[in-house]
Amino acid sequence: MMSIVVNLQHFRWLVPGFVIVGTAPCYLAAWGAWRLLSAALPHRIYQQGDDTLWSVYQRLVLFFFETYSGTEIHLYGDVDSLFKKKENVIYISNHQSTVDWIVINMLAVRQGMIGHIRYVLKDSLRYLPMYGFYFRQHGCIYVKRDGKFSKNQHTVERQLERFKKENTPVWMVVYPEGTRFNPNRPEVIKQSKQFAKERGLHNYEHVLAPRMRGFQISLEHLWDHVDAVYDVTLAYSHSIDPQTGERIKSPGMPSFLTATNPELHIYIKRIQVEDVPRNEGCLKSWMYERFKEKDLLLSSFYGSSNKGCNQRFPGPSVISRLSVRHTLPSFLFCCSVLVVSLMTEVGTAFYWQMALYGSITGCCWMAVTS
Known part of the structure; x- marks a missing residue:
């Protein structure tokens, strides 16, 4: 019996995966209807409706990844800044897992900004079925690995x-590393070390x-629109090999959803935008x-684990729990629409x-407009 329970634990991600991906066609249909209805209205009205729809969908995602x-x-650092008031920010973080994208939702929902997240994305994601097309409509930006923009710079600007x-509320998310830190890809880490x-x-x-x-381009054009830069450092529990004490690959979405009592440790540093240098050379040094x-x-964090202590960042922390009222209504609504x-x-x-046709049309549109 115990082995059956353990085996079933490995499949706990199937229901969340089915619901999150399964509701995407419904979401795209709802977005398309709103796009048509708002076509004659000012763009800011469309944007407000779009942000509301995105908030509902992302709260569905959070239902599974939190509830x-x-x-x-565990939150460390400038935690009060997150709860004090809504802010327009540029969000930067280390990048190690697909769950990193969900962490953004976790922080934004606590500030009431979950519908206003935009991303600077790898160019390859533009062809992701349904999502790649929608991200562009939501105001996200695609960047190639060499730092060049997949569309002409004028369009991005x-x-x-x-x-x-x-005056659109925005959390502009940037992962400056460009790709995920993965101990199983030593060649990428070696290249980074050589660069440094x-x-x-x-x-x-x-x-x-x-x-x-x-x-750099986000800061340049949003300088007098954003209030601060949120510099976030993220670490996952159970990311140390218990035998060797070495860091291992951080859990992806399926692994995270099947883990027993997963923990996230998030260190937040709020930097007033006026304190960020604008000169290119100084900005590089700052980053x-x-x-x-x-x-x-x-x-x-990882050193404390090697010493037999619980993994944690330095300093005091706050354990933050999200009320079910923030996620359950979206879960019930989206599941009802799907059923x-x-x-x-x-x-x-x-x-x-x-x-089918939404994916094909979206990919064709992204190819034609690239």
Whole structure:
């Protein structure tokens, strides 16, 4: 019996995966209807409706990653800034797992900004079925690995300027490392160390050397629109090999959802935007210093585990629990829409057509406009 329970534990991610991905065609249909209805209205009205829809969907996601999973979240640093008031921010963080994207939701919902998240994304994600097309409509920006923009720079700048012109609330998310830190990819870590060595930088052990382009252009065009930069350092429990004491790959979404009592440790540093240098050379030095601090924090986190202590960052922490009222209504609503869509022959046919043709049309549109 015990072995059956353990085996079933490994499949706890199936229901969340089915609901989150399964409701995407319904979401795309709702977004498309709103896009048509708001076509004759000012763009800021469309944006407000779009942000509301995105908030509902992301709260559904959070239902599984907080309520369903029983995640315990430890917050360190400038925690009061998160709860004090709503702010427009540029969010930077170390990047090590697909769950990092969910952590953004976890923090934004606590400030009432979950519908206003935008991302600087890798260019390859533009062809992600349904999501790639929608992210562009939501105001996200695609950047190639070499730091060049997948569309002409004028289009990117116009999108950022629109946020400012229409006074759109925004959390602009940038992962300066460009790719995830993964101990199973030593060649990527080696390249990062070589990059840092050639420039006389800190010898990064737990992060990759940061790149600048996405953050730089976001800062340049949102300078007088955002209030602060949220510099976030993230660590996962159970990311140390108990036998060797070495860091292992951080859990992906399925692994995180099947883990027993997962913990997240999040260190927040709020930096007033006026304190961020705008000169390119100074900005590079500033970013390298931010990631040096992250590396030292993570070294402390993983070092404490090696000494037999509980993994944690230095300083006091707050355990933050999200009330079910923030996620359950979205879960019930989205599941109801999904069930109703699949209950009739017409609804089922429309659902699969939206999934198929919506994906094809979105990918074609992204290819034509690249």
